[in-house]
Every structure is written in C-alpha cells, then in structure tokens.
Amino acid sequence: MRKISWKTEFRNILVFMALAAVPGFFFDILPWTLLLVAVGYLGWFIRQLWQVQEWLKDGANSYPPEAHGLFGAVLDDLYRQQRIGRAERQQLEADLKYLEDSYTSLLDAAVMLNEDGAIRWFNKAAVDYLGLRYPDDTGLLLITLLRNPDFIRYFESGNYHEYLQIPSPHVEGMYLQIHITCFGEGSRIVLARDITETNRLQQMRKEFVANVSHELRTPLTVINGYLETLSDHADADEIMRRRAIEQMLIQSHRMENLIKDLMALSRLEVSSTIAEHTAIALRPMLEIIREDVLAAVNKKCEIAIECDDNLLLEGNPSQLHSAFANLVTNAAKYTADNSQVIVKWYKDESQAYLSVGDNGDGIEAHHIPRLTERFYRVDNSRSLETGGTGLGLAIVKHILLHHEAELKIESQLGVGSTFSCVFPLMRVHQQAHSA
C-alpha cells in the first residue's frame, strides 16, 4: 500500500511537471512554469502538513482530515496505530483498575511506596486503619505519618522477615500486624492487618489460666499454712485448733465454690440450648433470692422487689435462679453499708427486663465491656474481702445467652449501677388470671 502511494505521488509530480513543461517549452519560459508547479506543490504539501498538525494538536481523537496521495497513506497509518494504541491503553487501564480494585477490596491495609519511601497508592483499609487521607497523602513519606518508633526502626532496618505489631495510630485500642514486601527496584508494599481480636483472645486465654491457678492457690496456701502450724504444734490448745479448722473450712469452701462455678460455666458452654422450658412466676424465685442474699451478706442492706405478677418467663428455673442470684448478690456485696437494691421485673412494647439496680460507687465506663470476662476485676484488692470467684457475671452472661437474652450494664460513678437482663418478648407470657 505504501509503495503504491509513493509511486502515485511520483507519477503525479511527473504528470504535473510534464503538463507544465509543454507550454513552458513552447513559450520559452520553461524554468518559470516548472517553478510555478514546484511552488504550487509545496503550497499544497504545506497545507496538508498543517492539517495533519492541527489534527494531532487536538489529540487526534476525531477522524483524520481528508487527505490525498502520500499524506492520505501517512494519515491512515497514523490513525491505525492510534487506534491500536488506544485499545491497548484501555486494556491496560482496565487491568490496572482490576488490580487496584482487588487491592482495595482487601481487608488488610495496603500502602505502595516508591524507592524513597513516599506513598504512591493505598487502599480503603489504609484510610481506616492508618488514618491516611486520599488523595492528599500520596507523595508524602510514609514514616512522617506512621511515626511509631518501632515501625520506623522496622521500616529502616530493611529486614522484613518477621512481622511487627504496633498499635494503630488512628483507632484507639486497635492492634496492627505489619508486614513489608519489596518489589521492583526498591519499591515496597506495606501491609497492615487488624489483629485486635486475636490479640484479645490470646490475652484472655493467658489471663484465664493465670487467674485460675492464682485463685486456687490462694486458699490452698492458707490451708497449707494452718496444717503446717498444726503439725508443728501438736500440743496446740483447743481454741487455736478450732480457729485453724474454721479458717481451713472457709478456704476449702472457697475452692469448692470456684470449682463449682468453673464446672457450671463449662457445662453451660457445652450445652447450647436448654431442654426444659417452663413458664416461671418470678416473685417466689426473687423472694427466695432475697432471703438467701440477706442471710449471706452481714451488713445493713435493703432489697426491694417490684415485680409484675402477670408476667411469666419461660426458661430453665435453676439456671435463671443462679443468674438472678448472682446479680442480686453482686449488688448487695459491692455496695457500702446501707445499700439499697431494687429488683424490677417489667416489660415494654419490645422487650422484658429483669433489672437489678444499686446505689453503690458505680463502675468506670472502660471497665463495663470487660465485666463479663472471667476473673475480670474492677479492683483487684477486693477479691479477698468479698470472696467472690470472679466468675459470676460470666455465668450470668452464658445463662442469658441460652435464653436469647442479653445483659445490659449501665453505671454512673457515685450514683450506682443497673444490671438488666433483657429478654425477648417471645420468652414472656401474660398470665390471664391473677394468682
């Protein structure tokens, strides 16, 4: 094709030249006519060139201008190249977008850095976890925004075989696992994974084992101490022996309680649903609980019961008894003298509530989400005086789970706390006749 247009081009020039040469020859002005043809050809040539240039200047998006001869061929070729190029570019852009989308959809934060450590690109999770801002932060050095000293050390060490754990600079309480990979010529990808939950579970497991052994060892130490004293002083008098035995009894009861609670918990965890459902009237149960608690707490304490007698709760009586007893005991125990505890059983349009309110010191807000963890204590010094096992609320939580209910804790420092068991209405029956 190209050859043909070169040929036609030469032929056209020759034809024009010949046409101009004939009159020039006759009138003896041959150089002038030839010059005229040459100038005309040059003008046409320049015009075409100008059109091509205009077309290219516009970005060559439209069809190329109409052109003849050589220019037509050149433009055709150019246009074809352009089309291929555009298609390729679109394909590449689509591929790139696809890749970027795949990174964007990652749950891990991903930040791409160039060889200087400046940010080139990052995904949505990086915005959430690291607090980067899109697109303002592209071009900034990552270490100027992620300033954790451990991270900077890790980043600059160049040794990325191990993972690094740092707290998120953006989200309070979130922990990130950082991993860096190198690619290309000095470019790097920084990946950050949210490991808050795993961390918390590991921590809880560690604490659980440590706590169980600690709680069991304390009473055992006391018992051991008395036993050693008794065996060293075989001639100890009656009063001393009696006191020792009393103390040992208290401690062994404590251990027994603890083991009972642990077993109750593990039983609750194993069985996911309860077999026996009965409709229970709560007033008798609450009154028994009141008597028990008042007998157990040796201080001035009032427990008021406000109970809607027409409301029956469907569930496992012994489990519910232990859950409510736990809450009432806590309320009575962890308040100072003259404590007033109000137990209410009522419902509204959407749910039914058994709430236990007290007028104690209240609980600081940051403790509340952790209260139902095993052995979690707001104040470590209290475990000894009150003799709790630290498992009560964990048991309550599990029992309520079995009844599709949840535990809601509201507390205000210096005013008091309210623990509410919130039951779904399907667990509640209206009693038609009053008892």
Place this chain on the structure above:
Amino acid sequence: MERELQNHISQQYDNDLDQVRAHLLEMGGRVENQVRDAVRALLEADSEVALKVKSDDDDVNDMEVSIDEECARIIALRQPIATDLRLVIGISKIVVDLERIGDEAGKIATQAINLSEMVDSPRGYSEIRHIGNHVTYMVRDALDAFARLDAEMALSVAKEDKLVDQEYASAVRSLITFMMEDPRNISQILNVIWTLRSLERVGDHARNIAEHVIYLVKGRDVRHVGLKKMAEEVEKG
C-alpha cells in the same frame, strides 16, 4: 496548601530539607509514644513502663540537639529564603516544644512511680485517662498537620486546647473537694493534680506546634492572637 516544596537546582538541598523534616517527625513519634506510655504506666500502675519512658527521654534530648544542628547547618550552607526559611525556623521551634512534651511525659512517669506505691483507691484516674487521651490525640494531630502542611488541621488542634483547659479546670475543682473531704487523701491527690497539670502543659505545647505549622504554611505569626483571628488567617489562604 503547597505540598511539594519547590525543587531546587541543588538536589542535595532538597534532600537536606526532607531529611530534617523526617527526623523531626521521627522525634515526634517518639514523643507521642512517651506521652501515651506515661499515661498508661500511671493508670496500670506499671512502674517498668514508667522507667522506660524516663530513659527514653535521653534519646529525645539527643534528637533535639541533632535536629537543631541540622537546621543550623542548612541556614549556614544554603541560606534559605521564603518558604524554606520558614520551614527551617518552624522546625527549630517545633523541636523545642517536642522536647518539652517529652519532659512532661517524664514528669508523668515520675508521678506514675510515686502513685504505684500508694495502693489507695485511685481517685481522679478517670480524668487522667480522659485528658490523657485527649492530649495524645492533639500531639498526633499537630504532627500530622505538620507532615501534611495542613493549616486547617493545625487550627482544629489549637481549638482543642481550649477544651483541655476547661477539662483540666473542672477536674482540679472536683479533686479539691476530695481533699477537703478527707485530708489523708491530699498527698495522693496532689500527685494526680501534678499529672493533670503536666497533661495540660502537653496540650499547650501541642497548640504551640499547631501555631508553628500555621506560620510555616501561611507565613503569618498567629501566636497570642486568639482563636478567632487565627481562624481568619487560616481561611485567608
């Protein structure tokens, strides 16, 4: 908001400026951590962490000296003008505030050690937790504003300082009532108040940093002008 400081003919000059900025922010990261750790050490009665905060202070002091040296070298060798000059001056001022924040963190760590020996019921700790979180975020945001040369963010940090001052005042008021209730609490509560005072100072320094950031972005000195005027200057652009 001019992100890229314009390029200079000397590549080395650009590198020097980038370096000193990165060093300042690295020091900032250290100081941020110090404050956070100091507060944590106090709340969790962890004297080991407290001791580490105090020993870190030496590193921070060394960094202050070396950043100052870098600034002096840039001024001497490059004779910076306009934006660059403001950047160098800004850095050498911010470094002072950062070092002071480090000192305050050290003081908090000292109180943490003192308080960890008193096993009494921790009164005022919720205030420490609250104000501690608040000023930690302020320091972080002030440094972010510097890294991004973001005057609006700096302005919001300066506004936060007012809140911290109010929280500090009300915390002190309530602690005073505790002291009046039971004089045996006084020594412990004094420690808490000193801690709060240190935190409040950290907030002030964060505000100073924010003001330096506004200066180096906008070229206007907004110290001692009040928040309203400061906001106007930032919006002027």
